[in-house]
Amino acid sequence: MPSRSYNNFLLLLTDVDRLVETHYLISNGTVGKKKLGHLTRSAVVMLCAAWERYNENLLLELIDLILTTNLKAEELPTSVKQFISTKVKENKNEIYPIELADNGWKNLWKGYATNEIDSLHTPNSNNLNKLFKRHLGIPRYTDFWKASSIDRIDSFIKKRGGIAHKGSEAKYVRIDSLKSDIDLSIDNAIQIDSCVSDYLFSHYSIEKWNNDYRRSRG
Numbered sequence: 001m002p003s004r005s006y007n008n009f010l011l012l013l014t015d016v017d018r019l020v021e022t023h024y025l026i027s028n029g030t031v032g033k034k035k036l037g038h039l040t041r042s043a044v045v046m047l048c049a050a051w052e053r054y055n056e057n058l059l060l061e062l063i064d065l066i067l068t069t070n071l072k073a074e075e076l077p078t079s080v081k082q083f084i085s086t087k088v089k090e091n092k093n094e095i096y097p098i099e100l101a102d103n104g105w106k107n108l109w110k111g112y113a114t115n116e117i118d119s120l121h122t123p124n125s126n127n128l129n130k131l132f133k134r135h136l137g138i139p140r141y142t143d144f145w146k147a148s149s150i151d152r153i154d155s156f157i158k159k160r161g162g163i164a165h166k167g168s169e170a171k172y173v174r175i176d177s178l179k180s181d182i183d184l185s186i187d188n189a190i191q192i193d194s195c196v197s198d199y200l201f202s203h204y205s206i207e208k209w210n211n212d213y214r215r216s217r218g
Helices: 004-027 037-067 078-092 096-100 104-118 125-136 150-169 175-204
Strands: none
Touching: 004 037, 004 078, 004 175, 037 104, 037 125, 037 150, 037 175, 078 104, 078 125, 125 150, 150 175
16 A cells, blocks of 8 residues: 555545535536635635645655664765754753663654654755755655655645735636646655655665555545
């Protein structure tokens, strides 16, 4: 089966689907603006939340899987070791470094990742690249995305930002544009899931996930 994060992503999309269905029922499936921007704008916000949550869940799920192996602290990717070391040095508590002893580094690793996830509010390509490099050592997370998707996803995230700041005054979101963003998010989640499965296998000999991905949320 795919990652738990992907399955949860599909569950989160059910709210988006309901908003699309409501739009269709009210508009009778006809084209053109129907003063239903409140539905499509709400769907964009929910879709972005699902995309953000997928990537956050996936990061923690990958860390948990890696921690099931016999990995030693010195075997962590360089960027991960550097980040943990920097955070420990920044802490003013003189006895804090002792928490790295034995298996203490494992708690720090996941703890730092969790803290940064809690402060992530804009899941665009730049922020996600930083997140996955710092906490998993993946040089460029967007290499796992579908080709030519970076600008489109960043545009979609920016659209959500406009809605969050301007509300009903934000640019009208057409239903066909919304459906395109939904497909884009699902396509990339599937691609990412498959790629990180390959990454875990090649770097940590963790059994690959089943690539039989479903798109339906029912």
